Amino acid sequence: MTDSQNYKQRKKEIIITGFGGQGIILAGIILGKAAAIGEHMESTLVQSYGPESRGGSCNAQVVISDEIIHYPYVNQPDILVCMSQSGYDKLIKQMKQRGTLIIDKDLVRPSPGLKDDLFSIPATRMAEELGRVMIANIVMLGFFTAVTDVISMNSIQKAIVESVPKGTEELNSNAFKKGHDYGLATLKGRQKKATGQAGAIS
Amino acid sequence: MNDFKIILFLCNWGPHTAFQTLQDNGSEIPTEVSMMIPCTGRISKSLLFKAFEMGADGVLLLGCKPGTCRYGSGTATARENTEDTREIIGLLGLGKERLRHVTFLPDESDLLLKFLNDFCNQIRSLGPSPMALIRMPESEIVSRESLAEIVSYHDAFACQDCGKCASACPLALIGKPFSPRELVNSIIAGDMDSLSVNKDIWSCLTCGLCYDRCPSAVNFPEFIRDIRHVIRKNGGNAHEAHGGFFQSLMRTMTSPGLKTERWNWLPQDVAVDSKSKILFFGGCSPYFDIFFRNHLGVETLNILMDSLRLLNFFDIKPALLQDERCCGHDLLWSGDKDNFLKLASMNVESIHNLGIEEVITACPECYRTLAHDYPKHGIKLNFKVTHIYELLEREISKGAIDFKKINKKITFQDSCRLNWLEAPADLPRKLIRRLKPSSFREMQNNGKSAICCGNCAWTGCDAFSKALQVKRLRQAHATESDLLVTACPKCQIHLRCAMEDPFLGKELNMEMIDLTGIIAKTIYWE
Numbered sequence: 001m002t003d004s005q006n007y008k009q010r011k012k013e014i015i016i017t018g019f020g021g022q023g024i025i026l027a028g029i030i031l032g033k034a035a036a037i038g039e040h041m042e043s044t045l046v047q048s049y050g051p052e053s054r055g056g057s058c059n060a061q062v063v064i065s066d067e068i069i070h071y072p073y074v075n076q077p078d079i080l081v082c083m084s085q086s087g088y089d090k091l092i093k094q095m096k097q098r099g100t101l102i103i104d105k106d107l108v109r110p111s112p113g114l115k116d117d118l119f120s121i122p123a124t125r126m127a128e129e130l131g132r133v134m135i136a137n138i139v140m141l142g143f144f145t146a147v148t149d150v151i152s153m154n155s156i157q158k159a160i161v162e163s164v165p166k167g168t169e170e171l172n173s174n175a176f177k178k179g180h181d182y183g184l185a186t187l188k189g190r191q192k193k194a195t196g197q198a199g200a201i202s
Numbered sequence: 203m204n205d206f207k208i209i210l211f212l213c214n215w216g217p218h219t220a221f222q223t224l225q226d227n228g229s230e231i232p233t234e235v236s237m238m239i240p241c242t243g244r245i246s247k248s249l250l251f252k253a254f255e256m257g258a259d260g261v262l263l264l265g266c267k268p269g270t271c272r273y274g275s276g277t278a279t280a281r282e283n284t285e286d287t288r289e290i291i292g293l294l295g296l297g298k299e300r301l302r303h304v305t306f307l308p309d310e311s312d313l314l315l316k317f318l319n320d321f322c323n324q325i326r327s328l329g330p331s332p333m334a335l336i337r338m339p340e341s342e343i344v345s346r347e348s349l350a351e352i353v354s355y356h357d358a359f360a361c362q363d364c365g366k367c368a369s370a371c372p373l374a375l376i377g378k379p380f381s382p383r384e385l386v387n388s389i390i391a392g393d394m395d396s397l398s399v400n401k402d403i404w405s406c407l408t409c410g411l412c413y414d415r416c417p418s419a420v421n422f423p424e425f426i427r428d429i430r431h432v433i434r435k436n437g438g439n440a441h442e443a444h445g446g447f448f449q450s451l452m453r454t455m456t457s458p459g460l461k462t463e464r465w466n467w468l469p470q471d472v473a474v475d476s477k478s479k480i481l482f483f484g485g486c487s488p489y490f491d492i493f494f495r496n497h498l499g500v501e502t503l504n505i506l507m508d509s510l511r512l513l514n515f516f517d518i519k520p521a522l523l524q525d526e527r528c529c530g531h532d533l534l535w536s537g538d539k540d541n542f543l544k545l546a547s548m549n550v551e552s553i554h555n556l557g558i559e560e561v562i563t564a565c566p567e568c569y570r571t572l573a574h575d576y577p578k579h580g581i582k583l584n585f586k587v588t589h590i591y592e593l594l595e596r597e598i599s600k601g602a603i604d605f606k607k608i609n610k611k612i613t614f615q616d617s618c619r620l621n622w623l624e625a626p627a628d629l630p631r632k633l634i635r636r637l638k639p640s641s642f643r644e645m646q647n648n649g650k651s652a653i654c655c656g657n658c659a660w661t662g663c664d665a666f667s668k669a670l671q672v673k674r675l676r677q678a679h680a681t682e683s684d685l686l687v688t689a690c691p692k693c694q695i696h697l698r699c700a701m702e703d704p705f706l707g708k709e710l711n712m713e714m715i716d717l718t719g720i721i722a723k724t725i726y727w728e
């Protein structure tokens with residue numbers, strides 16, 4: 001685990017996008033909370049819903065910085081998390097060059113050129129396997145924490161436990177862990193591939 | 203003449219003539235024991251090994267020159283048997299040099315004398331065999347009381363005589379006049395001398411199918427196991443397969459002085475770390491492969507290699523037990539509990555000395571024995587035992603792993619030793635479902651009703667075992683699969699044996715691979 005100090009002196013603009021009901025906004029709240037309370041940074045959240053707010057696309061715009069934030073809207077995200085195809089289609093063009101793209105593997109089909117340059121996880125499928133589709137957002141947060149270095153594991157886990165409904169803490173912690181493990185495995189896989197050892201028998 | 207015990211097996215024909223010349227001339231012959239035999243080809247691996255088990259420091263097999271064998275194939279057979287046994291005693295840490303097969307013409311008496319002197323000098327310089335004298339279980343007349351104890355410990359009195367066991371038993375179903383129920387009843391009646399008890403007790407595969415069906419939950423396999431111990435103590439014959447080679451091998455591993463070399467085959471690319479707190483326990487595959495290499499050509503060593511590579515794949519570099527001994531499974535299940543207990547405490551002591559926290563194994567028998575039977579026999583473990591399937595399932599489910607497609611239709615042979623333990627029973631199928639074969643089809647009997655591979659603990663192998671295996675392989679073929687995935691090295695050995703049937707061979711033949719092998723071949727980081 002990295003020390004929270006390492007996350008300072010940095011500004012990150014993040015958009016999480018998906019359908020209403022996927023817990024997109026809650027994910028944004030948790031992220032902001034973790035930054036503000038856990039890392040003692042500044043953070044803002046702007047939530048925006050599409051025209052048809054129920055079930056339609058929605059997104060959470062989160063800014064995290066160690067300086068005061070003057071403008072809370074995110075036009076060009078450093079990190080774009082997509083949990084729906086429509087969200088992806090709408091926002092991918094805005095992503096910063098060399099930004100980090102994270103998608104739900106089963107819900108988003110990225111444009112062909114991007115294939116190798118993104119992080120993907122079947123978050124919704126994994127949530128289903130855990131018994132609740134609702135916690136796909138938390139699986140995603142676990143994955144996010146592992147593959148980016150925006151927030152420390154400690155801060156975000158605390159923020160999760162404080163933000164989810166009482167009685168579901170354990171389920172959510174599990175979901176977080178699953179996503180986080182998947183992230184670590186993804187990183188390990190990339191490292192192995194880079195050294196030319198993708199398989200078990202060379 | 204000297205303190206070393208050197209055994210000379212001497213073929214009746216060529217070498218014996220030379221030997222006799224030496225005797226006639228009054229030459230000083232350095233060996234202690236010499237035995238005339240009709241042909242070196244008749245000295246099996248188990249006989250060669252038995253000599254070492256009984257304390258020989260060196261063993262010589264002297265036969266006729268190639269082409270002069272009176273029976274044609276004797277010389278070649280002797281050469282193979284000696285080579286295999288040499289390799290095995292090499293792995294065992296005894297030193298290959300202690301066993302030689304050499305051929306002589308009848309008139310080569312001078313050469314023979316020189317050879318005998320050289321060999322004896324070599325043995326003297328090697329020193330006495332590190333093999334301790336192995337005690338066979340001391341025979342004692344077992345009283346009716348201790349039998350009754352076993353009966354009541356396993357609650358065999360609860361048998362309702364319903365016969366469900368007999369109707370489930372694969373041996374009975376294949377037509378063997380064999381009934382677990384009758385066996386239980388004869389034992390309860392104390393009729394230990396009856397033929398059925400004395401013979402049938404060694405036939406049971408201890409596969410556990412009957413236990414699953416028994417309404418009174420009589421744990422028949424463990425009951426049989428304990429009764430076998432009693433019968434063995436009373437001097438009964440264990441009907442050992444292969445002349446008792448494997449029982450001898452495993453018993454000799456109780457010698458404290460042995461420095462085994464069982465990992466000497468390890469390929470360079472496999473990473474291990476002697477300081478790791480995780481230990482990989484290999485099992486006896488290296489010995490099996492040598493023993494069967496000329497006959498069945500099994501390659502169970504691949505299971506160890508693939509398991510180690512899979513651990514490396516997940517960045518685990520395990521420690522290995524340099525003086526690993528047999529886990530004792532086969533001794534425990536063939537009536538030699540005393541030597542089982544010795545092996546168990548020696549292994550556990552070595553593992554504790556390394557400060558190991560977790561032992562991983564790919565062998566179902568090792569797994570069951572370490573995790574379950576050691577503690578049950580009062581041997582405390584300060585480490586956790588994990589079957590490699592548990593570890594694989596845990597790591598793979600973390601994600602970012604995928605499997606290459608394999609152009610094979612697969613079916614699966616259950617391992618009886620995993621099937622009857624709660625935790626790992628479902629794991630093989632979970633793992634198989636992750637693979638990408640052309641198809642996966644179950645055999646008619648699968649899971650809890652699976653038919654076993656036809657032998658357990660190298661006892662009681664007979665024509666009915668073969669019939670059982672044939673039935674099983676026909677079930678495998680009936681799935682129209684072309685790859686039989688197994689979960690135990692013994693399944694590979696015993697089923698391969700059935701495929702060697704000279705009349706049915708082609709019809710039964712099927713490619714086999716262990717589950718670890720198919721995973722190792724296809725797994726990759728996404």
Ligand code: SF4
Nearest residue numbers: 361362364365367416
């Ligand atoms: S199934 Fe159980 S109760 Fe029935 S005959 Fe067999 S041992 Fe006895």
Ligand code: SF4
Nearest residue numbers: 371406407409410412
């Ligand atoms: S353990 Fe298997 S072989 Fe033995 S009696 Fe029961 S069903 Fe038959």
Ligand code: SF4
Nearest residue numbers: 443657663695696699
């Ligand atoms: S099935 Fe073959 S290999 Fe197995 S014990 Fe019987 S004879 Fe030996």
